[in-house]
Amino acid sequence: MKRAATGFLMILLLFLAQSCATVPHTQRRALILISPGQEAAMGAQAYQEILSQEKLSDNKKWVLMVDKVGRNIARVSDMPDLDWEFKLIESEQKNAFALPGGKVAVYTGIMEIAQNEAGLAAIMGHEIAHAIARHGAERMSQVLLVNMGLSMADVSLQNSEHRDLILAAIGLSANVGVLLPYSRKHESEADNIGTIYMARAGYDPNEAVALWERFAEAEQARAPAFLSTHPPSLERAEALRGIAQRAMAEYNKVQNPYGKGEPLF
Ligand SMILES: [Zn+2]
Structure with a gap:
């Protein structure tokens, strides 16, 4: 049993060594066990499922703008050739997502x-950055690893009377210690990369800071859905000031910038 486990670990480590991807702009090395093809197939399927349960917006102006802003940003991103789709869902939720x-x-x-x-570009740039940095695939890989760890522990603890307790503890600490902090890292990474992208697409990156300040105001009134999956907005506005210079340099290279673009109302 011990030898089999060691052999399994060796194979796993070999596999892991070859599965590191580098996140654009931040150059962070990410452990991703899923191929871009598998990831895209899962994303497309989940997208269809979600859209079939939601009502798409019939506000023509906004539908066109979401598509335009999305394409403008995707074009100047690090993956312009992904099979991009941008939809507007009719819902009071103050939220957005990327698969x-x-x-x-x-x-x-x-x-x-x-x-x-430009405010919309800040939101969509953030979501587009999640897809390009392959955060979804990285999360899936972490869950796979945690499950692998759990099933290995399960085998070696078969005769222990505390087995259930120990397994629960491993599961819990894996969730709090690995999965949650990673999601914070993903959020700030998406903020940074997204702001660079919006600037490159010709949208004033100062609007990203203004957007998170408006979010902070809305949070004080009532907690929006975005908050449950995203860190506090004022913190993000502050953090974004840190990359403002880099984003402005990108923005200043654009020949005919949109600035704040058209108002939504
Ligand atoms: Zn996010």
């Missing part, structure tokens, strides 16, 4: 915070 492979959706509720095209 692996370039499937992005925005909820109409967030338009009140976006206020203008």
Whole structure:
């Protein structure tokens, strides 16, 4: 049994050594056990499932703007050739999401915070960055690893009377110690990369800071859905000031910038 486990570990380590991907811009090495093809297939399927349960917006102006802003950003991103899709869902939720492979959706509720095209570009740049940095695939890989660890522990603890307790503890610490902090890292990475992208697409990156400040105001009134999956907005506005210079340098290279773009209301 011990030898089999050691052999398994060796194979696992070999596999892991070959599965590191580098995140664009931050150059962080990420452990990803899923191929871009598998990831895109899963993303596309989940996207169809979600869209079949939601009502798409019939606000023509906003639908066109979401598509335009999304394409403008995807074009100047590090993966312009993904099978990008940008949909607007009719819902009061102040939220947006990206699925692996370039499937992005925005909820109409967030338009009140976006206020203008550049605000929308900050939100969509963030979501596009999640897809390009392959955060979804990285999360899936972490869950796979935690499960592998759990099943290995399960075998070696078969005769222990504390087995259930020990397994629960491993599962819990893996969740709190690995999965949650990673999601914070993913959020700030998506903020940084997304702001560079919006600037490159010709949207004033100062609007990203203004957007998170508007979010902070909305949070004080009532906690929006975005908060459950995203860190506090004022913190993000502050952190974004840190990359403002790099984003402005990108913005200043654009020949005919949109600035704040069109207002949404
Ligand atoms: Zn996010």
